Every structure is written in structure tokens, then in C-alpha cells.
Amino acid sequence: MAKFQRKGKGGTPAISTASLPDIVFMLLFFFMVTTVMRETDLMIKVNVPYATEIKKLEKKSLVSYIYIGEPKEQYQRKFGTEPRIQLNGQFASVNDIILFITSERQAHDENEVPLLTTSLKVDGKTKMGIITDVKQELRKCSALKINYSTKKGTKP
Numbered sequence: 001m002a003k004f005q006r007k008g009k010g011g012t013p014a015i016s017t018a019s020l021p022d023i024v025f026m027l028l029f030f031f032m033v034t035t036v037m038r039e040t041d042l043m044i045k046v047n048v049p050y051a052t053e054i055k056k057l058e059k060k061s062l063v064s065y066i067y068i069g070e071p072k073e074q075y076q077r078k079f080g081t082e083p084r085i086q087l088n089g090q091f092a093s094v095n096d097i098i099l100f101i102t103s104e105r106q107a108h109d110e111n112e113v114p115l116l117t118t119s120l121k122v123d124g125k126t127k128m129g130i131i132t133d134v135k136q137e138l139r140k141c142s143a144l145k146i147n148y149s150t151k152k153g154t155k156p
Contacts, residue, residue, distance in 0.1 A: 040089040044069040049124040051150035062115050063147070064104045066097070068130060069123030083126045085134065094130075097137040119147040 046069045057063055067086040071079045075091075085092050087100045105113050118138055122131060138146060 040065075040086075042067060042072070042086070043075055043089070043091065044071050044084060044086050044123070046121050046123050047125075048121060048150050050153050050155045052152075052154060054150055054152055057117065057119070057147065059115070062108070062112060063117050063119050064101065065119050065121055065149075066100075066134060067121045068126055068134065070125070083123065083130050085130070094133045094137055097134060098141045101138065101141045101143045115145075116143070117145045117147050118143050119149050121149040 044067055046067055069083055070076075070081055071084055071091075079091060085094065085097075087096060092100070101118070105116065108116065120131065120134065135146065138144070
């Protein structure tokens with residue numbers, strides 16, 4: 001009679017890693033396609049105030065941002081410490097707002113122009129004088145849909 005011997009416990013078979021590079025590249029492409037980069041670099045300090053009654057904007061593609069605040073430290077030597085206006089990644093004056101709104105309207109379809117919103121991202125310490133000047137310029141070019149950006153909640 002023949003004896004059958006057991007070979008030692010072989011354990012679990014090794015997992016094949018042949019498809020691992022494909023998975024890594026697929027994830028890499030996914031994150032590259034879905035990541036949205038910041039369109040403009042902020043050159044001013046913006047610490048928006050807090051509010052309790054806020055609404056989220058529906059379509060952010062129809063929003064034009066105007067930033068108002070004190071320049072960051074690397075720009076203070078050239079531009080001073082007074083609040084400044086930033087449009088499309090560069091400092092601007094109040095007179096440049098009409099040109100900015102006109103170029104934003106031309107970048108969109110004719111059907112979307114009535115839906116365009118101008119969002120003011122203003123530092124909480126900024127005086128109302130410059131904000132009033134900006135609002136007057138927005139009225140001159142009939143950009144009457146204005147939004148103030150805030151943080152949700154009460155001041156901690």
C-alpha cells in the first residue's frame with residue numbers, strides 16, 4: 001500500500017501586481033481631470049466677515065469676483081497699506097470696473113448675461129468708502145446683481 005505524504009502548508013498564493021500600474025495611472029488621470037485650479041492668485045488679504053443668513057450661489061461659472069482689501073506684505077512696499085481693488089489677478093482702480101464687467105459679459109453667451117452676478121469679496125476691516133465707489137461703478141454699467149461673500153456662522 002502506498003503512503004501519501006502531505007507537502008507542507010503552501011499558504012495562500014501570491015497576489016498578482018501586474019495590473020497595479022494601470023490602476024495607479026487611472027487614478028492619476030482621474031484626479032488631474034477633476035481638479036480645479038485657482039484662476040487668480042490673491043494679492044490682497046481677504047478675511048470675509050461672518051453672517052448667519054446666507055445662500056449658496058447656484059452657478060459659479062456665472063460669477064465675477066471683485067476682491068477688496070489691504071495688499072499682502074510682499075506688495076505693500078509698492079502699493080502701500082490702503083485697501084485696493086483686485087480684478088483678474090492684478091490691482092485696478094475704480095475706473096477699471098466698467099471695462100472688467102464688459103469683458104466678463106463678452107466672455108459669456110447672450111442668454112447668460114442677465115444671470116451674471118458680481119461677487120464682492122471684501123476684507124472685514126475695509127472702510128465702506130471704497131465699497132460704495134465700486135457699487136456706484138457697477139450701477140453705471142448696469143451690473144445690478146451683487147453678492148457679498150461671507151463665512152457662515154457667528155464670529156468665534
